[in-house]
Each structure stands twice: as C-alpha cells, then as structure tokens.
Amino acid sequence: MGRRTWIDHWPVVRQLTGSDPLGRGAASKSRHSDELTARTGTADRVVKSICPYCAVGCGQDVYVRDDAVTQIEGDPDSPISRGRLCPKGAASEQLVNSPSRETTVRYRRPYGTDWEDLDLDTALDMIADRVIDTRARTWQETDSEGRFLRRTMGISHLGGATLDNEENYLIKKLYTALGAIQVENQARI
C-alpha cells in the first residue's frame, strides 16, 4: 500500500478501490492498529527458557524490555514443541507479571486474626530458630531397640515438582543433614 491520504482513511474507499473487496482485511484496518507494533519487535533482548507448567518441557522465548518481561512465546528451535505453547504456557506472561503476585513477606502470629508485615531477614532468622528448636525437642538418636535413627520426626516438607533440580538438590541435602526425613513432593500425589 502506498502513502495514505485523508480519504484513504475511510475504510469503504479502501474496500472499493483496494484488493480487499469484502472488507475483512487491510481495508478495515484503522490507523491506530496500523501503527501498532508487536511487543516482540521492541524487546531489548530475548532470553531462552522452558515452560514452567507440565513436564512436556516446551521451549519458551522470553521477551524483555526495560528489565521487565513483556511477552513469552514458544521457541521454534525446540525439537520438542516446535514453537507451540498450550493455553497455560501461552498465559505464562500473566503468571510472571500477575498484579496479585505477592512481593513481600507475610506473617501470621499464633492465634492471630490477620497478616502482619515482616522483614525478610527477620523471617529467615525466625525460621532458622524454629528449625533448630524443633529439631532439638524432637530429636531421636536411637529407637527402643537401640538401633540408631539420628533424625527428627518434628519437621516435614511438601514440594519440589515445580522447582529446579538445583533447588531440590539443596533441599534434600540440607534436610538430610538436619535429620528431617518427612520430605515429600507432588510425585506421590
């Protein structure tokens, strides 16, 4: 299409004179939509990633502008997914940019009726104290037959199937050293 004059902005003119007599394509396009550009075209960089939902493991291209994720598309290079994403994978931009995502630590004290604010470092410290205290109070060195156990049955864990291998590795390593054995994840659910 050549340079547009004011009269060309009338869709009916374009429909009658152009290559779109049914008015379902170029003829019906407004100046506004004509001037739109895809977020994928204006990204500062594209980062290679993997879809976080199911275990097919589709490739994702993460489009970033001004250090924010602007769009997530299927990675056409992936021999697994060939650029496709399902409704969940295609919605993962909303997953990471959701306005209801929590950004601060929330704390509910025993018998409390509402959330309170808590500093992240304080929270980490309090959790470390809880682990140490619970472990000491529930430690089992041996059982009644004298077999050594070296464990706590007071600390339990659930989670891992949506985590990275590296994260699970530190989780299992730390708990095992602490003697916490009730460590489980979605694989058994």
Next chain:
Amino acid sequence: MAECHPVGFQWVMEAKRRGAAVIHVDPRFTRTSALADLHVPLRAGTDIAFLGGLVNHVLQNELDFRDYLLTYTNAPAIVDERFQDTEDLDGLFSGYDPQTGTYHPQSWGYEDAQAAAAAGHREMPKSGAGRTTPGDTHGAAGATLAAKPHMDRTLQHPRCVYQILKRHFARYTPEHVEQVCGIGQDTFRRVADAITSNSGRDRTTAFAYSVGWTQHTVGVQYIRTAAILQLLLGNIGRPGGGILALRGHASIQGSTDIPTLFNILPGYIPMPHAHPNQDLEAFVEADAGSTGFWGNMRSYVVSLLKAWYGPAATAENDFCFDYLPRLTGDHGSYRTVLDQIEGTVKGYFVIGENPAVGSANAKLQRLGLANLEWLVVRDFQMIETATFWKDGPEIDTGELETERIGTEVFFLPAAAHTEKDGTFTNTQRLLQWHHRAVEPRGDQRSDLWFYYHLGHRIRQKLAGSTDGRDRPVLDLTWNYPVEGAMDEPVADAVLREINGFGADGSPLSSYTELTDDGSTSCGCWIYCGCYADGVNQTARRKPGHEQSWVASEWAWAWPSNRRIIYNRASADADGRPWSERKAYVWWDPGERRWTGHDVPDFQASKPPDFEPEPDAKAEDALAGTDAFIMQSDGKAWLYVPTGLVDGPLPTHYEPHESPFTNVLYTQQANPTRQMYGHRANRYHPPPSDPGSAVFPYVFTTYRLTEHHTAGGMSRFLPYLSELQPEFFCEVSPQLAAERGLTHLGWATVVTARNAVEARVLVTERLRPLKLQGRTVHQVGVPYHWGPNGLSTGDAGNELLSVVLDPNVHIQEAKVATCDIRPGRRPRGRELLRLVERYQERAGIATEESP
C-alpha cells in the same frame, strides 16, 4: 493427552498422519477421543482387567514376539515350587498374612536363585531359596546365591514364567473384560487386533499414560500389566515403543531423580533403614545385588557422600554413612498429615504446592495445618494452604476458629522461572536449562536462595556446637558462590556439584568414572555427564531442524544423553536391527562397537556373543544379550520375583470403593492397600453391604487444559480463569434425568468425607455403564479449584478418602463412589449435618477404623 499435554500430542497427530492408529482408553470422551481412531470407554478402576485381557489374547493365540521374549525377558525363568498364584488361592498369592495385611514374599522367587530389586526396596525380604527372614534385617548375611535363574528356553516347564503367566491370565477373557470394564467384545477385539498386528520386527506400539493409571490402590500393577504386554510384543527399548509416562509438572521427573521424597537419595539410592550395626558395606550389599549396574552402588553412594560431606567423609569413618538419618517405615505425605493431626509433627515447609485443596481428603490436610506449631509457605500467590486459618472451609462450618488456631504462618513470595537460572527435567528425562531473564521484585526469591541462606543461617547458629547431632550440619559442604544484589547462589555451581568432580577437580563425563574410594564426588550419579567437558550440556539449544530426528544436541538426557533407555533391545540377539525400518542402535562388527542413532545403552565394546565369567561382578556379569542392564539378571521381568509388596503379577481387584463385587476372585480389593482409620477419613461400605447404596455412583477426577494442578499457577491468571471460570461436574443426560439435574444449574456431590457444590455440565461425553445386568452412572469431577483466586469453587479433593497403593503410597484419586443431588450445598454447620446424615444412613457414622 490432548487435554493435559497438548503440545506433546502434536507428535501423536504426526504419527496418525503417517498411518498410525490412535486408540484412546478413558472413561470420558475428551479432546483426545475426538482425534483418535477409536475411543474405548471403560469403567474407572478396571484397567488391569482390560490390559490383562490383552495379555491373555496374546498368550492364548501365541502372538508374542518370540525371539525378543526369549532374548530379553525372564519368560524362560523357573520359579520356586512353593509359589502359589491367585488362581490357586482365589485372588491371593502365597505368603499372605491376614493379621498384618502384608505378604511374606519368600515363595515368589526364582528356583535356587536370588534376585535383587532394582532400586529402593531395602525392606523387601529377598526372594530365593528360603534362606532369608521376614524384614531382612540382617543385610550382610553371607549366602551369595547366583543371580541368574534356571531357564527353560522351550517355555514348556510348568513353573517357567511363561507358563505361570499363561495360567494367571487365562480367566481374563473377552467375556470377563466386558463384565468388569463394560467394554464390548467387538471393541475389545479391535484393540487386540490393532496392537498385535502393529508389533513385531517391523512395527511397534507405544502406550502413553498419566495419573489415570497411577492414582489407584493398584497403580503400580497397572503399569506392570502394560509392561508385560509390551514385553510380550517386543515394544520396549525400541523406537516407537515404550510405556511413556506423561508427567504433570515441569520438574516432577527431576524431583524424583533428585528426590524430595522420603524413601530415596539422589539417583534412586534407597534411604537407609534402621538396622543394628549396619555399615556402608552391609547397606550396599543388602540392597544392590552384585550383578548389573547396581553392582556399582557403592561408588554411587560414596561419591554422593563425598559431594555432601567433602573432606569430612573418609574411608576411616565409612564416608560419613552414619550421618544419614534412618527410616523405620512409611514416612510418606499422607502418613505425615495424620501425624500432624496427632501433634507429633511440629513444623511444615510447603514449597510450590497447595495441599489444602490439592491433596486427597482436603479437610484432613487442613486439620493437619491447623495443628502445627509453625508453617512456611513459599508461592507466587496467596494460596489456600497459606490462608486456611483465616477463611478455610472449617472456619465456616465452625470446626475451627481462627482465634484458636496456634499455627504460626510465614508466607514468603517466590521467584518465577523467568527470574532464576536452573534446570527442569521433563517427562522424557531431558534436563533443560532456563536462563534468568529479569530480577525478582521485593522479597521474592528463588527456592535456591531460600534454602542456601536458611542452611547458612542454621550453620552459623550451630557453629561451635559439640553435640554429635550437629556434626552432619556443620560438616556439610555449603560454600556456593553468590551473585548480584540479592546474594543469589549460582545455580551453575550447584549443577556442577550434581554432575560431579574427579580426583583432579575437573568435571566428570560419565557415571562409569565414579569410584568407591572417595576420589570422586557426584551429587546424583544418573546426572553425571550433564556437565561433561566442563560444558553445561543442559543449556544446549541446537535447533531441532538442524539435527537428526533423535535431536541428541538439544539439552541433555539422563543417563549419558540416551534418549531411549534399554535400547540394546532395538537390535536382535546378534546385534542386528530387528528390521531396517526400526533400526536404532546396532553392533558394528568391523569397528567392534555398538553404534546407531542414539547413544547405545550398553557397554560400547561388549559384543553380542559375550558370555560372562561365573564369578563376574556388576556390568561384567552381564552377557552380550542382557539389554536390561540395571537388572541383576539383565532381563526384563514379566514376573517380578522381588521388589513389589502386593504380588509378583498384576491381578484385577476392584477399587477400594466400588458398586461392583469382583467377578474374577473372592478377594474384593487389593489385600495390601494402605488404609487410615480416622473420623475425617471414613470409607464407604463394600458393595456387599446394603449401606453402599447410599453412594450409588462412580466418580472420577481429572484435569483440564486451562488449569494446572491445585490452581496456584492458573486460578489467579485472567486468561485461564476466563477460559474455565468455575468448578463444574460432568454427568450424562440419563443421570441428570434420574436426579433432576439441569445443565448449568447447581449440583451437590456427597461422600462420607465431605460435600461440594458444582455447576452441572450435562453431556454424553460421560456415558452410563451397562455391565453385569445393571446400569451404573459416573460423575466427572475436575479437581483444580479452591476458594482463592479469580476462578473459584469447591475442591474436588474434599470428596476423596486417603487410601493408598502399598508400593508407592499414592492415593486412589481416580475412582471412588458418591451421591449427587440437585442444588447448592448447605453452609455452616448444616454442611456437617448433611454429611453426617449420609454417614448414618450408610451405617458408618461411628466407625473409627476401617
């Protein structure tokens, strides 16, 4: 598959385009059925009868792939003469103890041979010539029996596996399949003809399954039945074959390989059980067997202990083997929840999971949460597990009061996959690296950050402790480099530790390099090689269209980048491809090496005619035809002489809750299923009890394309919530008429556990079952919902009881019984009254235990 793994399903459609027949076996008609050549609707919970019927069809008509069967399976193995089958004992195997509800499996073994379970079943008494004791508490007991059984390659010996199989499955006739599953005999024969005509030298059949097969009280035996069928037809270790698990979470395979599971250590090494005076040597000997690749288990364990305890782990102190805590039974997720209610468990970390609506019997989960001292929840959104104390269903019913719940709750916001580096392991065993694109905001942190800094903080607080129990914490190798303003641990450094290092500190390239003298370290032996040559192999992204169809240069598969495991079986006994069309790996006689399209899953230079020395160990004890290299005898097991707690062969049992009695045996349900008696976990009466009529319908649970698991990653997103805005149930027009349910109206589904309300979808996708002269209706319940988020509704998990498969402790979520009635459920105490009235009518109101 089209619903829950849509992008994976494109390959099924590619196969269909090339002439493959697609058969969909499912109680419901779904998007998969719509695209299949044949939909086979079966009654939920009857797959062993269906698959057993197919096994029987193959055996009775001698349609097995005989060359494959004789070369690669234990079909010719002779079984102990004391073994008695379900045919002899009306649904039980020999060794059943009705007092404990468990088996003593000594009689299940091979004659005069002892086999080791492939991984993890330390407590299993070894089968064999009767020299073991129940519980196998001695471990190091001396007698070493040959791992390889006597064989009758004519398959005529009455106690050979092939003949036992033939007798065991003889009653799984098309008539019985019809009576049990509700599958017409014509449909059954179409399936039988399709899979048998599509198997052999030149063709293969694949089975894909998901939790529809695993969430049963006989889930492991479902997979076993498929394994028997696929081995009879020669469809394992070959391209286009296999039994393919379609797993539901980005790294659920990884969280099994590097387990956040109670019973195993990284790489499927069992967690040690409590035994008197058991050292590393005894531990390894008791579990591993001496032949097959598990014969190297000591190297895997020592290298793991070196990765964890570094210089503290020495030969003199048994490489800190005593630092490992000991198990004494089932410490699985459901057992733990009951212990939370009991009050013995004080603290709970819930990381990227939502048990308050996502686990069976959700009320039980919340009662556990409400009885903790402290709870840590890490997630993106304010999920139900974090808010149960404030707005959980029990607050409304008055069972719990906020002011009386003593649980201290920490909610910590988590970083998303775009905000951190790391690997997911997909369902094909592929480790794929994802790169950090942006930084997380505010207090959002990766779980890597949380656990690294939590461990660091605990170690600081315990520094200087002289208490022996703190030694494992203080001796832990925990010095990872950190980067950026948040002190994020470098995930790459953790992956390097997982891969492992040699004596000179350079990254290892293969698990075959691991040693048992402490000179190598490796955090997960099956992942050894993911950092081969000092290169992050998991980050490889050579485009698929620039490489072969195997795509070996995209990411990295364990073990050793093999894309199909046991692929030695893709060639015949002499190492030649079964056919040109199905060539995958083969023996090159000129080069005297295995070669092919994939990395051979076999010792590269071991010729097909190799015969081991009688006293050889580990992989050296395997012959040139022993393709199943992790097995102590190198064979795929049609019959399982050791390793399963509910029998060496699959047997059809009715689900724990079923409107039908078992027509195949007097034994109604799996005699070893795990049940938990609790007032909040009441079970429905068996079908022989008139009270069972109170819950006349079968219900099954499932997922939707547009939601994910318990909803934490989907119910809070506008797009997905618009596509599936609220909880619903599916019923047939006949059931709708019978119960006065209207399309888009409300229904209340009731069990002895709880009642939920759902919008009604009247659809012919869910058909009434017509079998044994009766019509029984089914109700479909997708399970993603809870009260929080944008798309809300009751949780389907309210309806389920906790009753488990005894091998793996997975709940029977795929089938139970229920009632359904029109209208919304009552609120407040009236909801409890409704459920109590049902319990009273069924005669189970006062029972505490099953």
